[in-house]
Structures are given as C-alpha cells and as structure tokens.
Amino acid sequence: MKEPAIVTTPLGTKIRDLRKEKGFTLDKLAELTDSSKSYIWELENKNPPRPSADKVARIATALGVTSDYLVDVNASVTVEDAADQAFYRKYRDMDTSTKSKIRKMVDLLGEDE
Template identity: 50%
Template sequence: MTTSLGAKIKRHRQEKGYSLDKLAELTDSSKSYLWELENRDTRKPSGEKLTKIAGALSVTTDYLLDDNTEPEEEVFKEAFYRSFKKLDLDDQEKIKQMIDMWGKKD
C-alpha cells in the first residue's frame, strides 16, 4: 500500500485527536505549513521538522518517508529501542545475550 507523507501525517494526527493547531504547537510549526504538508505534495520538510512531526505523532521518520512501510512495525521498533536505551548497561547486555541465544536456534 502506497501512502504519501501528507496522508500519513493527516491520518496519525487525526488518530491522536490533534487539530492542525495542536500539531503545530507540538512541532514549532505553523498551521498553514502543516496544512500544506498534508494537502500538497510540493512541500518537503527539513530533517529537523520531520523529526519533530514524527515524534509528536509517535512514528519514525523512516515510516513517514517510506511509501511502503507499515506504521505498526515501525512504531513497535521505535518504542522498543527507546525502552532499551533507558535500561542500565547490565540489563542491556543481558538482553543482547538473549537475542544472540535466540538467533542461534537451529
């Protein structure tokens, strides 16, 4: 399924119950700028702006940019990585060892 950047932003904004005003506030953007992103394919956000939008919508920038990526897969990976980074180093190492063990199954 191919979905444009604008369509993804609009869908996730609406799923979160955000108005254009609210998303603009969360991303230090203007309402008109976000409207143009959602409705016209002519605007391309900067990396910084795209990162802010992705964070506010709880998706990854890769998901927003890739026309074929499914959101659930990317959101899960991003959430897992954020949780992993918050663990202390000993717990991170234990998880790495478990992953290595699972990968060695024949």
C-alpha cells in the same frame, strides 16, 4: 478565481491520518513540532518543497512513528512496525531501572495469554 487543487502526497496522507488517529488538531501538532498550523496543513494537503529532516523527525516523534515510515513512499513499513521502532528507540535511551520495570510489565501482560 479558481482555488488551487489539493494534491496530497503519501507523506501528507500519513501525517493527516496519524494526526487524526491521535486526536490532534492541526494546532496541536504544530505546537508539538515547533511548526505553524499552515505548515502542517501544507504538508498534509499540498506538494510543498521537501520538508527538512528535522521537521520530519519532530512530526514522527509527536505521532509516535519513525521518520522512515513517514517518508517511505512504497508503504513497506506498517504503522505498527514504525510505532514499535519508535518505542524501541525511546527504550534504548532509558535508564536501567526503567527498562527493568518495563520488562516486568511485559512479562506480567504476557501471563494472560
């Protein structure tokens, strides 16, 4: 019996590349996103029905990017831009004191240039 062909999608390729870049196993990403290992594997290696927006959002958060980046088939958003957007979304929800500390850290890091 012939095994089914693996047909990756832009979404699957991005998830796999980012997962490996972060050093996550399939099990780890599944755990972080309340998914099963087999579901993550299918997203990476097959062309399953469209995943829910909630699942894409959970995967994006775990991988430190935006949902837009994962689903963008035209690659108009870079990984760096998506990571910056994801960081800014977290930053917006932080309390004033934490934001102040982060701004000071950025100022200090910028002094080295």
